[in-house]
Amino acid sequence: MAELLVDWKKEKKIATREAYGQALVQLGKDNPDIVVLDADLAKSTKTSDFAKAFPQRFFDMGIAEQNMIGFAAGLATTGKIPFASSFAIFATGRAFEQIRNSVAYPRLNVKIAATHAGISVGEDGGSHQAIEDLALMRSLPNMTVLVPADATETKKAILAAAAYQGPVYIRMGRLAVPVLFTDDYNFVIGKANVIREGQDAAIIANGLMVAEALQAAEELSAQGINTTVVNCASLKPLDRDTILKVARQTGAVVTAEEHNIIGGLGSAVAEVLSEHYPVPLYRVGIKDTFGESGSPEELLQKYGLTSAHIIQAVKSVLARKNEKSDIN
Amino acid sequence: MPNIQDMARIIRQDIITMLAAAKSGHPGGSLSAADIIAVLYFSEMRVDPQNPNWPERDRFVLSKGHAAPVLYAALAEKGFFPKEELLKLRKTGHFLQGHPDMNKVPGVDMSTGSLGHGISVAAGMALAAKIDNKDYRVYCLLGDGEAEEGIVWEAAMAAAHYKLDNLLVILDHNGLQIDGPVKDVMNLEPLPDKWRAFGWNVLEVDGHNIEELTASLQVAKNFVGKPTIIIAKTVKGKGVSFMENQVGWHGNAPSAEQAEAALAELKGGNRNG
Numbered sequence: 001m002a003e004l005l006v007d008w009k010k011e012k013k014i015a016t017r018e019a020y021g022q023a024l025v026q027l028g029k030d031n032p033d034i035v036v037l038d039a040d041l042a043k044s045t046k047t048s049d050f051a052k053a054f055p056q057r058f059f060d061m062g063i064a065e066q067n068m069i070g071f072a073a074g075l076a077t078t079g080k081i082p083f084a085s086s087f088a089i090f091a092t093g094r095a096f097e098q099i100r101n102s103v104a105y106p107r108l109n110v111k112i113a114a115t116h117a118g119i120s121v122g123e124d125g126g127s128h129q130a131i132e133d134l135a136l137m138r139s140l141p142n143m144t145v146l147v148p149a150d151a152t153e154t155k156k157a158i159l160a161a162a163a164y165q166g167p168v169y170i171r172m173g174r175l176a177v178p179v180l181f182t183d184d185y186n187f188v189i190g191k192a193n194v195i196r197e198g199q200d201a202a203i204i205a206n207g208l209m210v211a212e213a214l215q216a217a218e219e220l221s222a223q224g225i226n227t228t229v230v231n232c233a234s235l236k237p238l239d240r241d242t243i244l245k246v247a248r249q250t251g252a253v254v255t256a257e258e259h260n261i262i263g264g265l266g267s268a269v270a271e272v273l274s275e276h277y278p279v280p281l282y283r284v285g286i287k288d289t290f291g292e293s294g295s296p297e298e299l300l301q302k303y304g305l306t307s308a309h310i311i312q313a314v315k316s317v318l319a320r321k322n323e324k325s326d327i328n
Numbered sequence: 329m330p331n332i333q334d335m336a337r338i339i340r341q342d343i344i345t346m347l348a349a350a351k352s353g354h355p356g357g358s359l360s361a362a363d364i365i366a367v368l369y370f371s372e373m374r375v376d377p378q379n380p381n382w383p384e385r386d387r388f389v390l391s392k393g394h395a396a397p398v399l400y401a402a403l404a405e406k407g408f409f410p411k412e413e414l415l416k417l418r419k420t421g422h423f424l425q426g427h428p429d430m431n432k433v434p435g436v437d438m439s440t441g442s443l444g445h446g447i448s449v450a451a452g453m454a455l456a457a458k459i460d461n462k463d464y465r466v467y468c469l470l471g472d473g474e475a476e477e478g479i480v481w482e483a484a485m486a487a488a489h490y491k492l493d494n495l496l497v498i499l500d501h502n503g504l505q506i507d508g509p510v511k512d513v514m515n516l517e518p519l520p521d522k523w524r525a526f527g528w529n530v531l532e533v534d535g536h537n538i539e540e541l542t543a544s545l546q547v548a549k550n551f552v553g554k555p556t557i558i559i560a561k562t563v564k565g566k567g568v569s570f571m572e573n574q575v576g577w578h579g580n581a582p583s584a585e586q587a588e589a590a591l592a593e594l595k596g597g598n599r600n601g
Binding site: 059061062064066067069070071073074078098101105106107 | 454
């Protein structure tokens with residue numbers, strides 16, 4: 001089992017974008033080929049940390065995301081390892097076809113590190129809340145898609161992305177979230193981590209929903225329901241073996257993601273289960289609707305992305321699982 | 329080795345032959361660029377067919393990727409791969425894709441085909457040379473209809489901002505796009521003024537005049553502090569009388585009979601053709 005902090009609820013919350021800024025600086029020291037591009041959001045995406053430390057290797061491309069991706073592709077052809085950053089909505093949406101044809105198709109070594117994903121962007125509202133970025137990136141051949149859960153995992157995911165040869169999309173958030181993992185946490189691209197074990201149902205989550213899943217598991221356990229929690233930060237490649245293993249062990253699965261239920265983690269897990277081992281499944285996520293302005297906490301509540309919603313979902317899959325075993 | 333004029337004529341013949349064999353593809357914009365490509369590959373660029381990924385090589389990005397036949401012809405004539413491969417263009421399982429693929433075709437520096445991307449990627453390559461203090465240059469062939477894409481102007485802004493004087497764009501200004509004359513579909517003029525306003529060094533030449541092209545490349549090489557664009561006035565379908573200035577020959581391959589007629593013209597020594 002992965003290394004979970006015992007008192008994670010007492011730790012100071014840190015936004016994953018903060019960890020990104022720090023990881024970039026570390027990378028910059030270790031590897032002269034790292035270059036960073038931003039599209040006029042360096043202070044928000046935290047690439048400004050790298051810009052301060054390595055001004056010669058930082059390039060602000062202005063408010064022109066398509067061209068930022070084109071430049072990144074060109075830099076990658078020469079052996080540079082470009083990290084291109086913006087908000088998730090613009091990085092993946094505005095520049096989608098550049099990513100598709102000039103990064104993924106030629107399999108160039110570009111890292112698209114996007115922040116401000118999901119509705120936890122908050123007050124800026126629906127225009128700025130990417131709920132479809134994972135669906136877009138996951139559908140591209142050659143693309144690796146990572147959704148780290150906390151600051152510790154973000155640092156490790158960024159280092160792993162830099163060491164990996166090929167296009168990677170890394171999704172990060174604006175909101176400060178709990179730090180869940182110790183520094184020994186083992187992050188591997190393509191691996192899901194079981195971070196809690198229980199026989200009744202499995203909760204497979206990524207991003208900020210991992211903390212909600214752990215909270216839900218704790219409350220469920222007090223009610224006598226024991227759940228496995230899987231952190232599925234590597235959305236693509238997906239760790240099929242671990243997903244099938246926990247499905248077999250528990251016979252009931254809930255997915256939890258801060259993304260549209262179409263095209264993200266819930267869909268990915270449903271694809272694997274329906275082909276190989278169908279079990280009752282409930283997808284906690286944004287129900288095919290755009291977000292709106294509000295405080296992140298209130299929006300997460302309103303759009304059904306809290307531990308309470310996961311608890312409800314677990315109870316619903318358990319009911320179906322028990323129905324099924326009654327029939328059998 | 330043949331002189332540049334002769335090489336351009338050979339490249340034009342290759343284009344017709346391979347498109348007739350492929351039965352689809354884009355002759356018009358390939359023929360309009362044949363002289364430009366001949367100058368680049370046979371007098372201008374530092375490339376090594378024996379070592380296509382040589383890190384010190386000059387780069388070429390065919391931003392107007394649908395003109396792949398003109399690039400493939402030059403690469404084959406230069407020795408990057410055997411000439412007979414040209415006859416398998418666009419065939420299932422063969423490496424010569426309908427649009428250039430850097431992972432399949434030796435000598436292709438960037439996969440292109442989606443208009444506007446190439447100039448942006450070429451500028452990124454030029455920036456890399458600046459970061460590493462390398463002296464290779466980056467050449468990019470842009471279409472005129474292609475310049476309707478917004479990313480072209482994003483890239484133009486950024487290349488000037490980062491003073492990429494090692495980037496040289498040649499605009500194949502043949503004046504036609506699929507839906508008709510560029511000036512009727514979406515007018516781009518005044519093109520030279522636009523590029524100057526974006527901070528570029530602008531040269532204007534006859535894109536079928538080898539001496540003018542060669543001289544302008546020399547000027548561009550010595551120009552410091554700004555990227556250069558050579559606006560090359562060309563004729564779409566150049567060299568084949570029945571294809572010249574005909575919109576219909578943008579994306580249609582010649583039949584066997586048409587190819588025979590075209591090749592007869594191209595071999596016949598009609599220098600106006």
